[in-house]
Amino acid sequence: MKAAAQRLTLPFLIxxxxxxxxxxxxxxxxxxxxxxxxxxxxxPVLQVMRQPMVAVTSAFQxxxxxxxAHRENAELREENARLMQWQEVARRLAAENAELRxxxxxxxxxxxHSIAARVIxxxxxxxxxxxxxxVGQKDGVQRGQAAMTGEGLVGRVAEVGxxxxxxxxxxxxxxxxxxxxxxTHERAILDGDNxxxxxxxxxxxxxxxxxxxxxxxxxxxxxxxxxxxxxxxSSIAGDVIRVEPxxxxxxxELLRIVDFGLSGVLPQxxxxxxxxxxxxxxAAAR
Amino acid sequence: MFFELSRDTGYVTRIVPFVMTLIFALxxxxxxxxxxxxxxxxxxxxxxxxxxxxxxxxxxxxxxxFASGLFLDLLNGTPYVGLSALIFLLARTAVMGQRQFFVNRxxxxxWLGFLAFAAGSFALLWILVCLLHGGLVGLRPFxxxxxxxxxxxxxxxxxxxxxxxxxxxxx
Numbered sequence: 001m002k003a004a005a006q007r008l009t010l011p012f013l014i015x016x017x018x019x020x021x022x023x024x025x026x027x028x029x030x031x032x033x034x035x036x037x038x039x040x041x042x043x044p045v046l047q048v049m050r051q052p053m054v055a056v057t058s059a060f061q062x063x064x065x066x067x068x069a070h071r072e073n074a075e076l077r078e079e080n081a082r083l084m085q086w087q088e089v090a091r092r093l094a095a096e097n098a099e100l101r102x103x104x105x106x107x108x109x110x111x112x113h114s115i116a117a118r119v120i121x122x123x124x125x126x127x128x129x130x131x132x133x134x135v136g137q138k139d140g141v142q143r144g145q146a147a148m149t150g151e152g153l154v155g156r157v158a159e160v161g162x163x164x165x166x167x168x169x170x171x172x173x174x175x176x177x178x179x180x181x182x183x184t185h186e187r188a189i190l191d192g193d194n195x196x197x198x199x200x201x202x203x204x205x206x207x208x209x210x211x212x213x214x215x216x217x218x219x220x221x222x223x224x225x226x227x228x229x230x231x232x233x234s235s236i237a238g239d240v241i242r243v244e245p246x247x248x249x250x251x252x253e254l255l256r257i258v259d260f261g262l263s264g265v266l267p268q269x270x271x272x273x274x275x276x277x278x279x280x281x282x283a284a285a286r
Numbered sequence: 287m288f289f290e291l292s293r294d295t296g297y298v299t300r301i302v303p304f305v306m307t308l309i310f311a312l313x314x315x316x317x318x319x320x321x322x323x324x325x326x327x328x329x330x331x332x333x334x335x336x337x338x339x340x341x342x343x344x345x346x347x348x349x350x351x352f353a354s355g356l357f358l359d360l361l362n363g364t365p366y367v368g369l370s371a372l373i374f375l376l377a378r379t380a381v382m383g384q385r386q387f388f389v390n391r392x393x394x395x396x397w398l399g400f401l402a403f404a405a406g407s408f409a410l411l412w413i414l415v416c417l418l419h420g421g422l423v424g425l426r427p428f429x430x431x432x433x434x435x436x437x438x439x440x441x442x443x444x445x446x447x448x449x450x451x452x453x454x455x456x457x
Contacts, residue, residue, distance in 0.1 A: 013348050013349065013351075013371075014376065017371040018372060020367055020371070021368040021372065021418065024368065030367075035367075046315070046316065049313065050316055050317070053316050121361070122315060123315060123362045124314055124327030125364060126408070126430070127415045128363060128365070130363045131317070132363070158363075173365075174365055194423050194427055253317075
């Protein structure tokens with residue numbers, strides 16, 4: 001009897017695994033609660049395990065910094081000179097902008113408040129691109145908020161626990177971010193496809209795109225506030241337009257979770273929608 | 287101190303393989319911010335599943351393999367919870383048939399065995415992800431992670447062997 005039960009365990013567990021996958025496929029949010037609870041629990045362990053890694057990294061960084069210091073110094077000096085000119089321009093424009101706003105009585109934008117977060121884990125897998133951060137609901141993080149580095153957009157908060165949250169990177173298979181070309185304001189979707197450079201899809205027909213064109217978030221869908229820097233068009237091969245993110249997604253350490261007061265429009269944090277609608281809106285949000 | 291004590295308590299030693307597999311799963315998600323290092327990291331949990339299946343399958347039964355796969359899936363934040371569990375279970379079954387071949391062999395033979403094990407697992411993973419996603423998914427990260435995992439196997443194997451010797455010597 002016991003032997004028979006033992007022999008059946010394996011096929012049974014294989015069956016359960018397959019079933020779990022199918023369930024997860026039909027309801028994208030099914031495991032969110034469990035996942036958030038688990039990551040909340042293991043976060044302290046991950047914090048501890050990070051420490052030796054931080055030491056190794058900073059040692060490596062130290063060596064490569066010394067090697068690169070001389071060249072970098074020259075580059076920075078040059079860049080500084082150039083930026084000083086830009087600063088001048090920016091000051092003038094800011095003043096002019098303020099005057100013009102005053103003139104047309106423009107309502108000021110919502111105050112932006114941001115939460116600093118540290119990356120405590122990254123999936124490191126072959127097909128999932130996300131990172132776990134050490135702030136959660138208790139710190140004011142909500143699903144749908146934008147995650148950024150100083151350089152640009154990284155992705156959006158996909159799942160929130162009490163003390164941790166998961167950020168879906170824009171390179172993930174399930175990431176679809178409404179963006180626009182900075183210059184012409186043509187809208188498109190930035191579609192993650194598991195490569196390091198996501199694709200630009202659904203551009204209006206006959207849109208002219210050049211390599212080097214800057215991409216910013218678009219306001220469509222109310223996912224992100226418009227105008228956050230995303231990246232530049234890096235290659236165009238037929239229909240395939242790829243965007244190189246400004247943020248260095250392979251080496252994320254500190255993130256800024258930006259709250260623009262827009263997350264309320266995302267379906268999950270709003271009133272629980274009926275099941276059918278949930279599936280659909282879920283697909284859009286993931 | 288703790289290890290000295292646990293050596294004599296059978297119950298604690300028996301969960302070592304499972305706990306090691308969980309720790310290896312955790313290690314695989316710790317961010318390695320090394321300059322020039324890629325976004326993927328070695329699949330350490332896979333090494334642990336292989337090691338214990340070859341040497342002590344009795345201490346890492348299907349239920350433990352399933353649980354560690356599920357743990358990894360939830361930790362990874364992949365949309366397909368159960369995928370690692372499924373692959374680990376299938377891979378374990380494949381190794382179980384061949385394990386006599388690996389026991390008491392030299393390390394290169396074991397490494398070669400792991401190469402086949404990892405290649406099969408990643409190929410299956412890629413096929414399943416493509417099926418679930420409903421379209422071809424970039425193959426490169428899978429190949430890259432497989433190569434990285436096989437390349438890092440000696441390190442993982444060494445640590446597992448240390449734990450193996452220290453804690454299971456008397457069971």
